Amino acid sequence: MLFSSITFLYYFLPAMLLVYFIAPKDFRNAVLVLFSLLFYAWGEPKYVFLMTGTIFAGYFAGLIIGRYRGSKFGKITYLLALFVCLFLLAYFKYADFFIKSFSDATGLSVKLLNIALPIGISFYTFQLISYIIDVYRGDVEAQKDPVKLFAYISMFPQLIAGPIVRYRDIEKTLSERGVSFDSVREGIIRFAMGLGKKVIIANQLAGLCDIVKTTDNNSVLFMWTYAVAAALHIYFDFSGYSDMAIGLGKILGFTFPENFDYPYISGTITEFWRRWHMTLGSWFRDYVYIPMGGSRVGKVRLIFNLFVVWMLTGLWHGAAWNFVLWGLLFAVLLILEKLFFYKSIDKTRVFKHIYVIFIVLISFVIFSGDSLSQIGTQLLDMFGFGGLPLVSEVTIYYLRSYMVIILLGILGATPLVKRLYKWVKGKAPIALVGVLEPIVVIGILLLSTAYLVDGSFNPFLYFRF
Amino acid sequence: MRENWSKITVISVAIVFYGFALLCWFKPADDISEVERRELAKMPELSMDSFAEGSFMDEFEEYAVDQIPFRQGFRTVKAAIGIYALGQLDNNDLYVDEGYIIDMEYPLDVDSVERAADRFTDVYNKYLLDTDVNVYMSIIPDKNYFNDNDVYPIMEYDKMVEIMCENMEYSTYIDIFGELKLEDYYKTDTHWRQEKIISVAEKLGTSMGANIDTEYEQMKVDKTFYGVYYGQMSLPNQGDELYYLTNHTIDDCTVYDYENSRDISMYDMDAATGRDPYEMYLYGPLSLVTITNPNADTGKELIIFRDSFGSSIAPLLATGYSNVTMVDIRYISPEILGNFIEFDNQDVLFLYSTSVLNNSETIK
Numbered sequence: 001m002l003f004s005s006i007t008f009l010y011y012f013l014p015a016m017l018l019v020y021f022i023a024p025k026d027f028r029n030a031v032l033v034l035f036s037l038l039f040y041a042w043g044e045p046k047y048v049f050l051m052t053g054t055i056f057a058g059y060f061a062g063l064i065i066g067r068y069r070g071s072k073f074g075k076i077t078y079l080l081a082l083f084v085c086l087f088l089l090a091y092f093k094y095a096d097f098f099i100k101s102f103s104d105a106t107g108l109s110v111k112l113l114n115i116a117l118p119i120g121i122s123f124y125t126f127q128l129i130s131y132i133i134d135v136y137r138g139d140v141e142a143q144k145d146p147v148k149l150f151a152y153i154s155m156f157p158q159l160i161a162g163p164i165v166r167y168r169d170i171e172k173t174l175s176e177r178g179v180s181f182d183s184v185r186e187g188i189i190r191f192a193m194g195l196g197k198k199v200i201i202a203n204q205l206a207g208l209c210d211i212v213k214t215t216d217n218n219s220v221l222f223m224w225t226y227a228v229a230a231a232l233h234i235y236f237d238f239s240g241y242s243d244m245a246i247g248l249g250k251i252l253g254f255t256f257p258e259n260f261d262y263p264y265i266s267g268t269i270t271e272f273w274r275r276w277h278m279t280l281g282s283w284f285r286d287y288v289y290i291p292m293g294g295s296r297v298g299k300v301r302l303i304f305n306l307f308v309v310w311m312l313t314g315l316w317h318g319a320a321w322n323f324v325l326w327g328l329l330f331a332v333l334l335i336l337e338k339l340f341f342y343k344s345i346d347k348t349r350v351f352k353h354i355y356v357i358f359i360v361l362i363s364f365v366i367f368s369g370d371s372l373s374q375i376g377t378q379l380l381d382m383f384g385f386g387g388l389p390l391v392s393e394v395t396i397y398y399l400r401s402y403m404v405i406i407l408l409g410i411l412g413a414t415p416l417v418k419r420l421y422k423w424v425k426g427k428a429p430i431a432l433v434g435v436l437e438p439i440v441v442i443g444i445l446l447l448s449t450a451y452l453v454d455g456s457f458n459p460f461l462y463f464r465f
Numbered sequence: 466m467r468e469n470w471s472k473i474t475v476i477s478v479a480i481v482f483y484g485f486a487l488l489c490w491f492k493p494a495d496d497i498s499e500v501e502r503r504e505l506a507k508m509p510e511l512s513m514d515s516f517a518e519g520s521f522m523d524e525f526e527e528y529a530v531d532q533i534p535f536r537q538g539f540r541t542v543k544a545a546i547g548i549y550a551l552g553q554l555d556n557n558d559l560y561v562d563e564g565y566i567i568d569m570e571y572p573l574d575v576d577s578v579e580r581a582a583d584r585f586t587d588v589y590n591k592y593l594l595d596t597d598v599n600v601y602m603s604i605i606p607d608k609n610y611f612n613d614n615d616v617y618p619i620m621e622y623d624k625m626v627e628i629m630c631e632n633m634e635y636s637t638y639i640d641i642f643g644e645l646k647l648e649d650y651y652k653t654d655t656h657w658r659q660e661k662i663i664s665v666a667e668k669l670g671t672s673m674g675a676n677i678d679t680e681y682e683q684m685k686v687d688k689t690f691y692g693v694y695y696g697q698m699s700l701p702n703q704g705d706e707l708y709y710l711t712n713h714t715i716d717d718c719t720v721y722d723y724e725n726s727r728d729i730s731m732y733d734m735d736a737a738t739g740r741d742p743y744e745m746y747l748y749g750p751l752s753l754v755t756i757t758n759p760n761a762d763t764g765k766e767l768i769i770f771r772d773s774f775g776s777s778i779a780p781l782l783a784t785g786y787s788n789v790t791m792v793d794i795r796y797i798s799p800e801i802l803g804n805f806i807e808f809d810n811q812d813v814l815f816l817y818s819t820s821v822l823n824n825s826e827t828i829k
Binding site: 001005006007010011013014041042043045046070180181182185186189206215216218277393394397400401402403404405408418430433434437438441443445446449450452453454455462 | 471472473475478481482483485486489491500516517518519522525526527530533536539540543546549550552553554557572595603616617618621624650699809
């Protein structure tokens with residue numbers, strides 16, 4: 001089930017919230033689990049058992065690791081639990097990718113397993129891994145109440161698209177959480193903003209990307225328009241979904257970590273990754289990069305560490321070579337910045353932003369590509385080596401038609417709107433803000449509904465994660 | 466103070482949200498959408514199988530979208546915001562120019578056009594080759610052809626004609642593009658207006674050696690006609706007046722519908738006030754219809770392979786022939802045509818709109 005669907009907005013969510021707030025506090029985790037299982041089963045009726053089994057395995061593993069921490073048995077259980085999690089991820093997400101790559105490389109024709117990717121497996125597996133590692137390290141105590149662990153892993157707001165929440169971040173709120181009008185108000189506003197970002201901006205930009213990909217009348221300008229639209233689409237889609245998740249969390253009494261912090265205003269790629277998909281970045285930092293030695297190693301080892309981490313980051317986003325290439329591109333740039341030009345580029349005022357935007361545009365063309373050959377063609381087309389005209393009649397038409405949405409996207413990707421909101425809030429009488437706020441929220445909700453009703457483009461970017 | 470304003474936000478949003486959700490849950494389901502001219506999804510049946518297979522969920526998603534309260538209002542809001550606030554130049558590939566809702570038929574799908582020509586050639590090879598029929602071909606432009614505002618992309622119509630002529634060398638092409646202008650079409654529908662295509666019928670008739678009547682009485686349907694684009698565009702637009710032409714010859718014609726084995730009339734007056742008033746012309750999408758003109762001063766017969774545009778021009782062409790048979794191979798397989806028609810010494814006209822040629826997957 002998508003947050004940006006009529007079923008979720010007007011059937012699932014009101015029913016869930018009603019039951020959740022009517023239920024006694026002690027039963028709220030159970031309500032959350034039941035509705036989360038329904039939410040997941042709605043999209044993956046068969047794989048709900050896989051997720052349930054995985055969580056149960058993680059629950060018992062956590063108990064054993066916690067009980068026998070420091071002993072050989074505890075370590076074996078820990079390694080076994082990690083192996084099971086990684087095996088499931090590898091099997092369901094990467095088996096066919098590895099088989100196909102092997103077949104392509106050797107010329108052998110190995111039959112694909114044709115396994116459907118369970119939605120959200122990358123997210124819930126990573127959360128479970130972080131829990132198991134944290135219990136093993138002694139950073140958190142094993143959760144004895146299976147309902148609470150289920151609530152943590154399967155909680156529907158963050159189940160299929162993140163943010164990747166650490167157990168330690170919500171350990172206390174799983175047991176005791178309060179909800180106030182302030183926090184619910186914050187949650188409602190955040191959810192509405194996310195819904196608007198996803199439905200009104202991201203879906204339109206996805207439509208534009210689709211038009212460019214399928215047109216027979218392409219041009220160099222159209223390819224650059226595509227690059228901009230793809231970069232904005234991915235940002236608004238992803239961050240919109242994170243906003244909705246964080247907002248829903250607030251309404252339910254949880255505080256989820258932030259996932260995006262205006263990444264397109266970054267001055268370096270290092271900074272970009274501090275602002276983009278922050279929970280994934282910190283997960284890889286804490287559970288892969290630092291255990292490998294992090295930056296406190298020799299140059300060769302550092303380069304190796306970064307390549308491993310970024311190849312895995314790329315692969316996490318999808319089982320295809322373009323994601324590996326995408327990750328490795330960032331690995332190269334981060335290594336170059338770390339070793340050579342981070343300080344010099346950071347000193348520039350304008351160039352650093354041009355540099356980041358240029359790299360990001362290229363990177364998201366790679367990210368959005370359907371195959372390496374298509375990506376190669378697209379990049380050649382962008383730089384005028386594909387034999388395309390500079391501009392075409394169709395380019396002009398769609399540029400004009402999508403100009404406002406693209407400009408809104410560019411503005412919305414900067415903190416300007418947030419600053420403007422704060423400025424208005426500071427200047428305007430509180431009564432006016434109090435009246436306008438619900439009107440704007442309801443307006444966004446209804447406008448998003450209108451876009452969903454008219455069958456607009458509503459792809460789900462997270463199916464491959 | 467702050468808590469109070471938070472209360473106002475939360476409570477007012479909750480009232481609207483739950484109010485609307487309750488409407489979604491308890492609004493009786495509608496059977497059809499008049500504006501969109503289609504049946505709406507029904508509540509799917511819940512069973513273990515339908516849930517396990519996921520079909521219940523898929524169908525429920527459709528049901529939820531189709532049956533949402535104020536559906537048409539939401540569609541209008543989306544269209545208006547898209548065009549007037551976000552500056553989009555079309556809504557669902559439709560745009561309005563001088564009050565005419567126009568489908569942006571673009572780009573040219575060469576494969577589709579070639580496929581259509583191949584289907585027609587199959588018919589030619591099976592039934593017309595080695596007979597003494599005269600084969601003609603004509604193409605009806607869609608409304609986007611007349612767009613001259615340099616904003617909307619236009620399909621390469623010349624290339625479409627070229628492809629059709631190259632692939633149907635056995636036919637004589639009759640060019641009617643110059644006989645038409647935007648005003649000859651309905652504002653809210655894809656089709657041409659019967660009262661505006663007398664010159665087109667005359668041109669076709671003359672090219673095929675038939676004398677088509679040019680004098681008709683113009684009759685008006687009382688109900689305003691809102692065509693198929695009106696519902697798709699979802700923005701307020703002036704409706705159309707619907708006319709039909711008649712004269713003594715047309716009045717005396719008899720019409721036989723092979724599909725339903727019945728005699729029908731040239732114009733279906735029930736359809737004129739029904740869901741799709743354009744279906745008044747020869748009862749709309751019928752696969753095989755024959756018009757017999759008892760007053761014809763010629764023995765000439767005409768067979769038209771046609772799409773829906775043919776329904777409104779056929780009565781006019783019938784005035785110049787003793788017999789006009791209309792075949793819509795979107796609804797009848799060409800394989801069985803021989804059971805109904807003997808192809809011998811007739812004029813055969815392939816008359817298709819650019820929209821159908823460019824989206825020819827429906828042609829059998």
